[in-house]
Amino acid sequence: MEPRARAARLKGQLNFPEDLKQLLHAFGAPSPPGSPPDQVPEPYPETLRVLDEILTDFIIEICHTAVAVASYSGRQKLKVDDFRFVMRKDPIKLGRMQQMYMTGKDISKDRKAFDAIGMGGAGAAGGKVAVGALVVFAEMGGEEGTGRGKGRGRGRKRKVVDQPDGAGDGDGAGEEGTAGKRARSDAG
Structure with a gap:
């Protein structure tokens, strides 16, 4: 598959400069000559640019492939399973993606439970x-x-019709509703 052309608005602009700087520092990338030894070394700008391009192209390709998988399945919306399917041959990336997905679900669940x-x-x-x-x-x-706020919807509530003692021995809901309907039809 041929690489896709980058969008014109992405040319010359770094999308992940700080993340890539930290990544390169963690893996021991050399700093340019003349940089002070006591500061965190700045990586070569060309290295940052090339890595950013590779990363951006990778993300774009993964997204385009996931869209193709979704359209092949007859859907217009992407699901997480589309990305899982695209990453199925790379167990390391798939495992990391699933770990991040589960972490996000845990965080949202904890936010809902937070009082x-x-x-x-x-x-x-x-x-x-x-x-x-x-x-x-x-x-x-x-x-x-x-007891308010329970249940679904905000529809109109049924009127409770007062009945004499012993008149409503059933479950009550059906009889009260029909009694109200009969009263309206008799009146009108």
């Missing part, structure tokens, strides 16, 4: 807080929750 109100964080200082969190917070303060 900002109990810690005195942004939720207590006027940030957005879920209704469920407020109910839990109120119950901790000694008040009973209202």
